[in-house]
Amino acid sequence: MIFGKLNPARSVGLAVLLGSTLLLGGCNDGSGDPRAEIGPNPKLPDLKQFLFPPIHIAHVVGWKQGETPNVAQGLKIQALATGLQHPRSLYVLPNGDILVVESKAPPAPTPKRPKDIVMGWVESWATSGGNTGTSNRITLLRDSKGDGTPDVRSVFLDHLNSPFGVALVGNDLYVANTDAIVRYPYKDGETKIDAPGKTLTELPGGPIDHHWTKSLVASPDGSLLYVGVGSNSNITENGMEAEHNRADILEVDRATGRFRVFASGLRNPNGLTFEPQSGALWTVVNERDELGPDLVPDYMTSVKDGAFYGWPYSYFGQHVDPRVKPQRPDLVAKAIVPDYALSSHVAPLGLAFYTGTSLPEAYRGGAFVGEHGSWNRDALNGYKVVFVPFSGGKPNGMAQDVVTGFLNSDNQARGRPVGVAIDKSGALLIADDVGNTVWRVTSAERVTSR
Amino acid sequence: MKDDTKTLYTTANPYSTAQIAGHPIHPMLVPIPIACFIGALVTDIVYAVSGEIMWADFSTWLLIVGLIGGVLAGIAGLTDLLSNRHIRAQPPAWPHGIGNIVVLVLSFFNLLVHTRDAWTSVVPTGLILSIIVVLILPVTGWLGWSMVYRYGVGVLR
Numbered sequence: 001m002i003f004g005k006l007n008p009a010r011s012v013g014l015a016v017l018l019g020s021t022l023l024l025g026g027c028n029d030g031s032g033d034p035r036a037e038i039g040p041n042p043k044l045p046d047l048k049q050f051l052f053p054p055i056h057i058a059h060v061v062g063w064k065q066g067e068t069p070n071v072a073q074g075l076k077i078q079a080l081a082t083g084l085q086h087p088r089s090l091y092v093l094p095n096g097d098i099l100v101v102e103s104k105a106p107p108a109p110t111p112k113r114p115k116d117i118v119m120g121w122v123e124s125w126a127t128s129g130g131n132t133g134t135s136n137r138i139t140l141l142r143d144s145k146g147d148g149t150p151d152v153r154s155v156f157l158d159h160l161n162s163p164f165g166v167a168l169v170g171n172d173l174y175v176a177n178t179d180a181i182v183r184y185p186y187k188d189g190e191t192k193i194d195a196p197g198k199t200l201t202e203l204p205g206g207p208i209d210h211h212w213t214k215s216l217v218a219s220p221d222g223s224l225l226y227v228g229v230g231s232n233s234n235i236t237e238n239g240m241e242a243e244h245n246r247a248d249i250l251e252v253d254r255a256t257g258r259f260r261v262f263a264s265g266l267r268n269p270n271g272l273t274f275e276p277q278s279g280a281l282w283t284v285v286n287e288r289d290e291l292g293p294d295l296v297p298d299y300m301t302s303v304k305d306g307a308f309y310g311w312p313y314s315y316f317g318q319h320v321d322p323r324v325k326p327q328r329p330d331l332v333a334k335a336i337v338p339d340y341a342l343s344s345h346v347a348p349l350g351l352a353f354y355t356g357t358s359l360p361e362a363y364r365g366g367a368f369v370g371e372h373g374s375w376n377r378d379a380l381n382g383y384k385v386v387f388v389p390f391s392g393g394k395p396n397g398m399a400q401d402v403v404t405g406f407l408n409s410d411n412q413a414r415g416r417p418v419g420v421a422i423d424k425s426g427a428l429l430i431a432d433d434v435g436n437t438v439w440r441v442t443s444a445e446r447v448t449s450r
Numbered sequence: 451m452k453d454d455t456k457t458l459y460t461t462a463n464p465y466s467t468a469q470i471a472g473h474p475i476h477p478m479l480v481p482i483p484i485a486c487f488i489g490a491l492v493t494d495i496v497y498a499v500s501g502e503i504m505w506a507d508f509s510t511w512l513l514i515v516g517l518i519g520g521v522l523a524g525i526a527g528l529t530d531l532l533s534n535r536h537i538r539a540q541p542p543a544w545p546h547g548i549g550n551i552v553v554l555v556l557s558f559f560n561l562l563v564h565t566r567d568a569w570t571s572v573v574p575t576g577l578i579l580s581i582i583v584v585l586i587l588p589v590t591g592w593l594g595w596s597m598v599y600r601y602g603v604g605v606l607r
Contacts, residue, residue, distance in 0.1 A: 115510070234567045322570055326501060
């Protein structure tokens with residue numbers, strides 16, 4: 001309970017928050033059409049700074065018996081597994097077994113300023129999915145019949161440290177905890193790993209660890225690992241020294257654990273995956289907050305070796321952020337404009353290219369994006385899974401809503417989508433962290449390819 | 451003949467209502483906002499010069515503690531002011547009270563500005579508000595001190 005956790009410092013923060021809300025209550029943040037900010041050329045308004053930024057987060061109510069999200073025409077959805085502990089990402093093993101990474105944020109650091117206390121409270125609303133136990137484990141689901149009812153469910157790995165990314169290369173299974181990439185031996189068909197893990201390389205972790213999810217993918221030849229390391233702040237308010245090797249995608253040599261910065265200026269990169277047609281590395285990125293309801297659009301982009309994508313100095317190319325000191329015009333000048341905007345504050349955390357064949361033809365080759373949903377604008381944005389059509393390895397067309405209904409009619413969150421994956425049968429899987437469910441989306445008409 | 455002690459004080463000096471054993475609470479609390487708001491200006495200046503975020507964080511804490519102390523001091527002061535017409539009759543009373551309400555309102559907005567992230571939480575708006583507040587403080591302080599040292603408000607005997 002929120003009020004059960006109140007301490008004196010937190011009460012002060014709350015008083016300030018409530019006082020300010022009353023003062024500015026009823027104001028609309030003047031947000032525009034979120035769809036104007038989707039695509040390669042989003043319409044960017046002038047930046048605004050606030051005395052009190054818009055804060056609106058969907059209160060979590062969970063799924064009632066029999067409730068499911070809504071799907072686009074031609075699709076159907078059912079729960080693959082329920083009663084999980086804050087599932088955040090998914091990984092499908094070569095034999096079709098599904099790894100569900102259940103993960104919770106690392107312990108919050110000591111507050112640096114009163115706002116940290118208030119924001120901690122706001123975030124507790126964002127992720128409070130009831131008591132979901134200790135989490136920080138990986139559950140294996142095996143659906144031998146391929147009908148969406150797993151016949152094996154076992155705890156695959158336990159006692160992890162806020163894990164997120166998983167990658168298998170040969171018999172080496174890598175788990176990206178929030179502070180390290182750890183390697184485990186894996187044999188085909190195993191439902192549980194008992195062997196202790198071996199640290200391949202440490203990653204930037206606590207004590208602040210603001211963006212803590214470490215997305216992971218192996219290069220197609222298996223020699224390298226790519227890991228997304230989010231920034232340690234919204235916009236450097238924890239000091240530049242806290243940002244060492246952060247807001248980066250690191251390239252890790254699998255043989256030695258040595259890493260280098262592959263690309264930088266990516267505020268919070270997740271969903272690292274290789275686009276199958278072009279072979280390029282793609283990511284979805286959470287952009288900065290508190291510049292207005294329609295700034296800054298989150299985006300998906302191909303990631304070029306050595307490229308700089310703006311954070312913290314600028315956004316969407318050369319739009320300078322005045323909150324950063326000292327400014328770096330030299331870096332702003334070389335900042336790359338991302339490929340495809342997904343609209344502001346939608347919080348994309350999952351990305352999967354559709355490589356299967358069992359969903360309708362229109363989905364072939366495109367990208368599914370899990371949008372966890374907004375907190376920094378009055379009209380909620382995100383809280384859904386969208387599909388971005390691709391052609392020739394590049395986005396081609398408007399994003400379409402594929403899975404919605406995570407919000408009920410009162411704008412309360414029944415669930416929130418995070419990681420997405422394609423299972424062996426070609427179905428779309430969605431990790432729903434506050435709904436504690438993995439959803440499975442298939443064709444409405446049964447494709448009889450088995 | 452009245453033997454009410456309050457009447458006795460009023461014949462000598464205007465008495466304080468918010469007091470503990472004859473010691474008025476208001477002057478005990480006013481050093482808190484004064485010290486904190488001056489401190490916040492100092493840390494704002496150091497941040498503006500150095501860009502070291504720690505100083506901006508100090509400013510925020512100083513502003514919030516100053517505001518809490520200031521509101522409490524204001525409640526004690528307002529209690530004295532409203533419950534004794536002899537205090538209300540002193541020339542500095544209303545300018546002192548209104549001036550300090552302005553200080554608290556400006557500092558509240560200053561705190562909101564300081565909740566922004568990084569550079570623009572201080573420069574320029576936060577720093578300007580801190581300067582204005584610290585310029586008002588000696589004026590309202592002078593008026594407050596004259597209430598005590600010149601007109602003997604809250605002074606026994």
